[in-house]
Amino acid sequence: xxxxxxxxxxxxxxxxxxxxxxxxxxxxxxxxxxxxxxxxxxxxxxxxxxxxxxxxxxxxxxxxxxxxxxxxxxxxxxxxxxxxxxxxxxxxxxxxxxxxxxxxxxxxxxxxxxxxxxxxxxxxxxxxxxxxxxxxxxxxxxxxxxxxxxxxxxxxxxxxxxxxxxxxxxxxxxxxxxxxxxxxxxxxxxxxxxxxxxxxxxxxxxxxxxxxxxxxxxxxxxxxxxxxxxxxxxxxxx
Amino acid sequence: xxxxxxxxxxxxxxxxxxxxxxxxxxxxxxxxxxxxxxxxxxxxxxxxxxxxxxxxxxxxxxxxxxxxxxxxxxxxxxxxxxxxxxxxxxxxxxxxxxxxxxxxxxxxxxxxxxxxxxxxxxxxxxxxxxxxxxxxxxxxxxxxxxxxxxxxxxxxxxxxxxxxxxxxxxxxxxxxxxxxxxxxxxxxxxxxxxxxxxxxxxxxxxxxxxxxxxxxxxxxxxxxxxxxxxxxxxxxxxxxxxxxxxxxxxxxxxxxxxxxxxxx
Numbered sequence: 001x002x003x004x005x006x007x008x009x010x011x012x013x014x015x016x017x018x019x020x021x022x023x024x025x026x027x028x029x030x031x032x033x034x035x036x037x038x039x040x041x042x043x044x045x046x047x048x049x050x051x052x053x054x055x056x057x058x059x060x061x062x063x064x065x066x067x068x069x070x071x072x073x074x075x076x077x078x079x080x081x082x083x084x085x086x087x088x089x090x091x092x093x094x095x096x097x098x099x100x101x102x103x104x105x106x107x108x109x110x111x112x113x114x115x116x117x118x119x120x121x122x123x124x125x126x127x128x129x130x131x132x133x134x135x136x137x138x139x140x141x142x143x144x145x146x147x148x149x150x151x152x153x154x155x156x157x158x159x160x161x162x163x164x165x166x167x168x169x170x171x172x173x174x175x176x177x178x179x180x181x182x183x184x185x186x187x188x189x190x191x192x193x194x195x196x197x198x199x200x201x202x203x204x205x206x207x208x209x210x211x212x213x214x215x216x217x218x219x220x221x222x223x224x225x226x227x228x229x230x231x232x233x234x235x236x237x238x
Numbered sequence: 239x240x241x242x243x244x245x246x247x248x249x250x251x252x253x254x255x256x257x258x259x260x261x262x263x264x265x266x267x268x269x270x271x272x273x274x275x276x277x278x279x280x281x282x283x284x285x286x287x288x289x290x291x292x293x294x295x296x297x298x299x300x301x302x303x304x305x306x307x308x309x310x311x312x313x314x315x316x317x318x319x320x321x322x323x324x325x326x327x328x329x330x331x332x333x334x335x336x337x338x339x340x341x342x343x344x345x346x347x348x349x350x351x352x353x354x355x356x357x358x359x360x361x362x363x364x365x366x367x368x369x370x371x372x373x374x375x376x377x378x379x380x381x382x383x384x385x386x387x388x389x390x391x392x393x394x395x396x397x398x399x400x401x402x403x404x405x406x407x408x409x410x411x412x413x414x415x416x417x418x419x420x421x422x423x424x425x426x427x428x429x430x431x432x433x434x435x436x437x438x439x440x441x442x443x444x445x446x447x448x449x450x451x452x453x454x455x456x457x458x459x460x461x462x463x464x465x466x467x468x469x470x471x472x473x474x475x476x477x478x479x480x481x482x483x484x485x486x487x488x489x490x491x492x493x494x495x496x497x498x499x500x501x502x
Binding site: 111 | 335337338342344345348376377378462
């Protein structure tokens with residue numbers, strides 16, 4: 001006979017054989033996102049002399065199924081910046097709500113101050129890094145396009161690990177492989193940005209969106225494109 | 239024994255609608271040595287009179303740099319000011335960390351205002367016994383704010399708090415029109431002269447008892463902000479000389495005939 005508390009209320013081993021304790025497990029270990037579910041594909045962006053052009057198609061795929069075809073993945077923030085989001089769409093919607101509340105707090109607490117694209121990128125990188133450190137990442141890669149504190153064009157990326165980098169041209173997802181080399185023909189170096197006109201940048205991005213539609217099986221021919229300059233930013237359907 | 243029944247805590251109004259504990263806290267500010275702040279279109283300056291508890295001790299710090307773009311001057315309980323300044327340092331650092339942006343002054347001032355207000359409405363808390371002048375520069379230019387233990391904060395053009403500060407305020411009111419367009423040096427001069435006005439007969443401004451803090455919009459270069467500079471000890475010397483010299487000059491002009499006779 002086993003009198004130990006661990007054995008209380010259980011069938012006796014000597015009568016019924018060893019007890020399978022795994023049935024006592026009331027819950028599984030907590031698991032976070034292991035992979036994204038509904039996803040958006042590439043985001044492209046190019047700096048030019050007075051601003052930044054950014055584009056992303058309107059598709060949210062469910063695996064290989066083109067599930068939602070009018071999902072806007074460019075998110076303007078206070079007329080100075082636009083965030084293009086690729087990756088998990090529900091996490092994108094969470095980020096959208098987060099930016100909404102940030103916008104409200106910023107406008108509520110004082111006047112005359114606004115977060116520029118650089119500030120916004122710093123903030124988002126902290127959010128992403130915090131989440132990856134909690135081993136519960138937001139499954140996205142974002143491009144933040146806009147103007148920095150000196151009203152210079154600003155373009156930078158942050159991904160689900162909180163890794164950040166910037167370049168005169170940036171592309172996420174499939175576009176990082178296919179569009180980025182093409183975009184580098186426009187400006188492969190920070191010093192060349194000053195020679196890039198708005199028309200040239202827009203044309204290059206549109207061309208890349210076309211190439212991506214032909215070659216990326218998770219893409220769509222309908223996309224949003226936006227240009228941010230000192231005069232403000234605007235998103236257009238394409 | 240008691241002055242009245244309504245001054246034992248900071249959450250009870252008197253029938254006249256006053257909160258005595260908060261008023262007593264304001265008295266603590268009036269016991270502190272005087273600090274002066276002035277703002278122009280380009281700069282903002284804090285000037286303070288330091289005191290030493292005894293001959294052998296050092297002088298109590300009156301001007302504290304919080305971040306690169308702003309600093310505070312205090313009058314009242316220095317230990318309470320340290321608590322507040324540590325809080326402000328943390329908030330300023332947090333803003334730099336999360337947004338890469340120097341914290342807007344209006345916001346940090348609101349934050350300490352809110353904090354101080356809480357201790358006037360929660361039982362068992364004590365109001366801060368310190369008044370602050372917060373001076374600095376942000377995106378919207380140079381600013382000067384006043385903070386009181388009641389939690390009241392307001393933006394000022396020029397301000398003086400602490401013992402005998404009325405004399406300094408009188409000086410500031412008299413020269414109010416000159417501040418907006420004053421240069422960095424002129425602003426410091428006005429600050430020191432306002433401070434001098436509030437001194438008692440037997441006292442003088444020296445390199446030991448004067449502190450100056452300055453920040454402003456940088457004239458050139460890539461940086462937009464002139465880093466908050468604290469002048470203490472021997473560094474105050476040249477500033478003090480310049481201020482006193484200009485005061486003598488102005489005084490000399492006023493009684494020109496007399497000065498020629500006195501000169502020997």
